Amino acid sequence: MSARILITGANRGIGLALVEQYLDANFEVHACFRNEKQAAELIALAAAKPNLQLHQLDVTDHDAIEALSETLSDKPLDILLNNAGYYGPKGYGFGNTDAQEWRKVFEINTIAPLKMAEAFYPQLKQAQRGIIASVSSKVGSMTENTSGGGYIYRSSKAALNSVVKSLSNDLLPEGIISVALHPGWVQTEMGGPNALIDTQTSATGLKHVIDTLTPEHSGGFYNYDGSVIPW
Template identity: 55%
Template sequence: MSKPHLFITGANRGIGLEMVKQFAQSNWKVSACCRNPATATELFALAQENTDIKLYALDVTDYQAVTNLADELKDVSFDLLINNAGIYGPKGSSLDNLDIEAWRQVFETNTIAPLKLIQAFTPHVAASEGKRIAVLSSKMGSISDNQSGSAYIYRSSKTALNQVIKSLSIDLSPQRIQVIALHPGWVRTEMGGPNGLIDTTESVTGLKSVMTSEIKTGHFYNYDGSEIAW
């Protein structure tokens, strides 16, 4: 039996880098994308040690590059596609402090780019055994969970992403592709900061277990396997 194959974006640091490590350790092939392979030292070292890890340069908001890469890899199937790349935008966006241009950029990366990526790579997932797509969302995008307000930019980008994920789960079901949203916990990364509650190892151990277990398409999962209300 051939090894399962993961395709992942934003793989040079944080949660994405840990995903590459853990899936490769579990004997998966990994196609890992990052914006700038020249500075992705740790990811590059992993690929040097393991020929099953292939690196690709990809800015997810460069839609021509996304199309070109999908074309370059048209004969490759991906059992699992993880849209991990994301940005927070300016910290402390509040009612009195809203950077509209930054909001547009966060929407581009967190909401529009995942849909464009999945659109381009749906044939590669449809051709696989696994047929799964997982998208890193955030509990901060859950309307039901919003008790503290503010954070307009990041919250709204992930709420809109959740709606994209739900529609994709319906639209791709005829091809038997499952699509889920994930919350990784509050993780100590560049985005999560030093006060995060868990490290990348704990987060990704949980996320990997969710992504490789039985799941319900169109649902929103925490890293511990529990479901989150939209």
């Protein structure tokens, strides 16, 4: 039986590159996307890859998350990869924080990964070794924050890191590993054209980190090259 992974935000960028990486590794891949109009490449890939199953999902719709879990209730899940993310408004500074956007960013970046973990906990328990890998960012590191600003995105990822740590404490005794991952500065819609690495480099690194996880790694924060990022 092939291993199984569920990836959110799989229609473009790092998410799509991760789909390709895990298909190449003969995983059964369950790929989630929100907007069909922005998922043409993923949909085309699914037509050619029988191991790829697509699910339309808005990760802020908790009823939809539960419904998807019910649909996949009989499928052990080796990896839950929380990749869906939202940066929010760019170019704003202190005194100009849009609170409504802040709430939206938290819904996607912080609350959704926990709701996914809660919903797919039974499937992760069914696997020989379940892994919850959540794509964070080193801008959520307190130690790395030497420039200020970025209040919305930074705080959402710092909060996600806290979620990851609590998941590790709660679930590691049951054999489920939980980690936060930094994908690098990647050439995506969010990262921009001046970013340092492409999506395949990031996805290859992230997959290698996930492949080599042991229970001792649980609750940690890791760069795509495997190095530890300070909280």
